[in-house]
Amino acid sequence: MTDGAQDDGCPYRPIIGFYHAAHCQGKDLFARIAVFVRLTGEAPLTATILDGKALSETIRAEVALEAAEFIAKTGVTPCLAAVLVGGDPASQVYVRNKQKACEKAGLLSQLHRPPAETTTEVLLALIDRLNRDPAVHGILVQLPLPKQIQETRVLEAIAPLKDVDAFHPENVGRIVQNRPRFLPCTPLGIQQLLLRNNIPIAKANVVVVGRSDIVGKPMAIMLMQRGPGGDATVTVCHSRTRDLPALTRAADILIVAIGKAKFLTADMVKPGAVVIDVGINRTDDGLVGDVDFEAVREVAGRITPVPGGVGPLTIAMLLHNTLAAARLQQG
Numbered sequence: 001m002t003d004g005a006q007d008d009g010c011p012y013r014p015i016i017g018f019y020h021a022a023h024c025q026g027k028d029l030f031a032r033i034a035v036f037v038r039l040t041g042e043a044p045l046t047a048t049i050l051d052g053k054a055l056s057e058t059i060r061a062e063v064a065l066e067a068a069e070f071i072a073k074t075g076v077t078p079c080l081a082a083v084l085v086g087g088d089p090a091s092q093v094y095v096r097n098k099q100k101a102c103e104k105a106g107l108l109s110q111l112h113r114p115p116a117e118t119t120t121e122v123l124l125a126l127i128d129r130l131n132r133d134p135a136v137h138g139i140l141v142q143l144p145l146p147k148q149i150q151e152t153r154v155l156e157a158i159a160p161l162k163d164v165d166a167f168h169p170e171n172v173g174r175i176v177q178n179r180p181r182f183l184p185c186t187p188l189g190i191q192q193l194l195l196r197n198n199i200p201i202a203k204a205n206v207v208v209v210g211r212s213d214i215v216g217k218p219m220a221i222m223l224m225q226r227g228p229g230g231d232a233t234v235t236v237c238h239s240r241t242r243d244l245p246a247l248t249r250a251a252d253i254l255i256v257a258i259g260k261a262k263f264l265t266a267d268m269v270k271p272g273a274v275v276i277d278v279g280i281n282r283t284d285d286g287l288v289g290d291v292d293f294e295a296v297r298e299v300a301g302r303i304t305p306v307p308g309g310v311g312p313l314t315i316a317m318l319l320h321n322t323l324a325a326a327r328l329q330q331g
């Protein structure tokens, strides 16, 4: 057998033994085991790539179209004010990419760059000014902030209607109560990637690895909510989780946002699972995700690459939220 066409008539390829076994459930047990043993000797199939970059371009084009309609109707051009404290090279790249994306979609952007030694009070004064400025619709304070800054106070100071990151406690509370104003950009991008690739979320076992305020926590909440894009059974794992591989191997959808290069290895993945890699780690080998991509792609059914997976979607959803903020403020 060379192409996986099996003599028992099962259409599922051998590497996806899980599906193959499930499909053949009505057949004699020993015959099924014999077929499976014979088939596992075959070359494995590699996962389909979930192309976040391509989807981000689609979403950015959608936002550009909607923004043009909004501008024509209201005479108002949505504007994002980005605040970048200090000169962290990675943060500079992220903020520059966000600004470029705004420009391409026909949105305005501002960049405010207080020095690394700035104080919480100075930052709060800047936020207050941006809150009051009717020409600014969205405010984004790039994280992480320098150690001397009280991050919670700064994020709490952003006017909830301009909070395009959805980090303000009022917006977080609304998400938890399933009446969101904004959804945070990275989890929203991942949810869109799943939905638009027709990956079933309802009833799926989702495992989120990582419990950050930016990704892990909101992602878990969004996927467990009642309704479209939700209804999953979600498990959140973290650094204190006991027997992590046993939990990750139960996942139909595995979302990894732990911030450790190549943390998720092939033995931690169920054959055929959907693997979403949120990590961006700068290593001697270049940019790598939280997933050991080359090994995991031999086991997973679908997988996001790094770069070109989740990252571009985060930016696309920021544009979406900036337009949504302008609409909200327009009444």
Ligand code: GUN
Pocket (backbone or CB within 6 Å): 140, 141, 142, 143, 144, 165, 185, 186, 214, 314
């Ligand atoms: N740093 C890493 N991700 C993010 C994000 O989504 N928003 C902000 N403001 N900072 C970040």
